[in-house]
Amino acid sequence: MTGFLATLTIVLAVLFAPPQSPAPQSAPLRPELIGLLDFESDHTGGVPKGWGGGPPGTFAVDDQVVHGGRWSLRIDRKADGPDGFTAVTRMLPIDFAGARLELSGFLRTENVAGFAGLWMRQDGDGGVVAFDNMESRRLNGTTGWTEYTIALPLAPGAKRLFFGVLASGGGRVWADDLRLLVDGKPVASVPRVEPARTSLDLDKEFDAGSGIVLKDLTKTQIANLAMLGKVWGFLKYHHPMIAAGKRHWDYDLFRVLPRVLSASDLAAGRSVVLQWVSGLGAVPACSPCASLAEGELHLKPPVTWLTDDGLGSSLAGSLREIHRNRPAGERQFYVSLTPNIGNPEFNNEPTYATVKLPDAGYQLLALYRFWNIIEYWFPYRDVIGGNWDDVLTTFIPRVALAGDGDTYKREMMTLIAKVNDTHANLWSSLDVRPPVGACRIPVITRFIQDKAVVTGYPQAGPGTADGLQIGDVIEAIDGVAVPALVERWAPYYAASNEPTRLRDIAQSMTRGACGAVTVRVTRPAGALDVNTQRTSDSGPPGGGRRTNDRAGETFQKLSPDVAYLKLSSVQAAQAAKYIESAAGTKGLIIDIRNYPSEFVVFAVGSRLVDRPTPFARFTRGDPANPGAFHWTPPISLEPALPRYSGKIVILVDEVSLSQSEYTAMAFRAAPNATVVGSTTAGADGNVSRVPLPGGLGSMISGIGVFYADKRPTQRIGIVPDIEARPTIEGIRSGRDEVVEAALRHILGPGTPASEIERMAKR
Secondary structure, eight states: OTTHHHHHHHHHHTOOOOOBOOSOOSSOSOGGGTTTTTTOSOOBTTBOTTOEEESTTSEEEESSSOSSSSOEEEEEEOTTOTTSEEEEEEEEEOOSOOSEEEEEEEEEEEEESSOEEEEEEEEETTEEEEEEESGGGTOOEEEEEEEEEEEEEOOTTOOEEEEEEEEESSEEEEEEEEEEEETTEEGGGSOOOOOOOOHHHHOOTTTTOOOOOOSOOOHHHHHHHHHHHHHHHHHHHHSHHHHTTOSOHHHHHHHHHHHHHHOSSHHHHHHHHHHHHHTTOOOOOOSSOOOOOOTTEEEOOSOTTOOHHHHOHHHHHHHHHHHHTOOOSSBOSSOEEOTTTOOEEOTTOOOOTTOOSOOHHHHHHHHHHHHHHHHHHOTTGGGSOSOHHHHHHHHHHHHHTOOSHHHHHHHHHHHHHTTOOTTOSOGGGGGGSSSOOSEEOSOEEEEETTEEEEEEOSSSSSOOBTTBOTTOEEEEETTEEHHHHHHHHGGGOOOSSHHHHHHHHHHHTTEESSEEEEEEEEETTEEEEEEEEEEEOOSOTTOOOOOOSOSSOSEEEEETTEEEEEGGGOOGGGHHHHHHHHTTOSEEEEEOSSOOSSOOHHHHHTTSOSSOEEEEEEEEEOTTSTTOEEEOOOEEEOOOSSOOOSEEEEEEOTTOOTHHHHHHHHHHTSTTEEEEEOOOOOOOSOEEEEEETTTEEEEEEOSEEEOTTOOBOTTTOOOOSEEOOOOHHHHHTTOOHHHHHHHHHHHOTTSOHHHHHHHHOO
């Protein structure tokens, strides 16, 4: 379950990690790399030759601080610099074969506030297929020259390799003597291999556009397009020729669309589609034939619509014949399951990043692609809410007729939000999600007691943001009441439940045009208008990852009887030390009102149990039966020493998402464990990227995550045993009322309230 939101951070930040190759051999196959990976090539204008990246002016070569040779790469960032990070980048075509890519090099840091690292990214037709950087290692502060290494398996379908050096926040980073290896050999000495060409490489007919132009759609056209979208998706995953990748199925859609749009009625539309299906040729009898194992089946395939009543006898019969002879096996061209995990990968789904929008054909393709991925590969299809067929019909005119790129993106956002999965957002395009603007008021807001409340400032330290104070209740922005703003924006915010939707709206609600803004607030003394400023915003459009945990060290003693561990900065290697430090206390508070900095489910969880303890079960898809999901065996914690034997209190709230929720499930299974707080984000399971036309990208929860007894978590979240929420008064007085509830549970009712408040004080 590692890296649920780490993947999101990667996509939003476009953080690439740096690789390098050693001294070239006498007859290198890639002479263009000579001198580039150790930065010894000739340079122009202080910029390292052969490297790109940005923002401009934040990186250069350095001849004063080097590890070897005459030059190094230096990244130099100010704390309030543009974009929040700098990535220095090199690209190579993946025209070589191998199993493992490795990037290593020497780094040195000076006053780095965020983190520094090397990065690698492999891209296929559908965008990113593999990625790694050093974010989890938390390389920051000031360090001397040290060698670091990152590695990735060479992913099937990868066509381009990006690599480099990055730094976030302020500070300086130097890099030198990089090496890029393929199976232990310098990439410059690895023979070139002509990559296999697929139907996506060979069919170029619609590269410049679909040719579909729409000004309006009739009810008949919408109904026929809905039927076509379902048939197109069914064939994609069931027809042997299509599932094997022998047709460019996106372009085949563009070929049939004009005829479907011209059909005079529903019967004519079915006739066109039947003729199209028949044109694929007879389906050979399956050998072996796919079968559906019923024993551990959670969801059945969604094929009950293949009826004569809905499609007419000829078309329905043809589709049923294709279903009977669908390909057996674990892999398809347009989808595969991640080894050892089981979430779907859509690596052969082109993003068509250069297509000129608007393009009604490509926009319909985006709708069809996403709708069918949910239909066949979303493990929580049964708890979406509403009728998924109706969603397809509703969004056909909205997406197809979107008149510009931003409108298309917002319509896709609204479509994706219908899935009610916090993972499933249009992560590539949050800059067009309302409210839009390049600036924001420099405050942190959170919905507390159904009110938008100022809870802090982006930069640590006391003070106000031009008059806004911690504890201010925001009633209106520029004269528009907050409830009206929430109602206006909510359709664009994908979330599993309402607390999570409000969480995300709170993070973005002060965005807008740079300059003056009037905020109506309520304070204990009454209501007033505060004239403040929206200032430059260097963070991601969604506001970045928030935590509601305590400031200070990862492990703390709140008293001789109570230990505290927060997971936002936890290190798996220190798990035994944390437990040893907590020994002898009455209770251990594990704060997961955050996202874990490292995966510690087993490193910490195994030290909370005294016997093998099941805590979760997964469901995974079935390529031989698209839309079916099967139960996997339970996942268990195995006991390890040292063991903590006191009370365990797990803190959660609306920022606890994905890996946070999975971790809470595991720790909750321990004896004497109690969950305190409020309902979590309700989206668990390794994420799967969904590439979309126009260079867009979404995600979905890719595997189903349930408790060991098969109780669900999606949309429900981790429901606390003891509900505790912050109050507006508590925010104003600096209290942490969730920690207070945990302390009362551990220490008992006899502990004075003043002592509880003192220990819990932020």
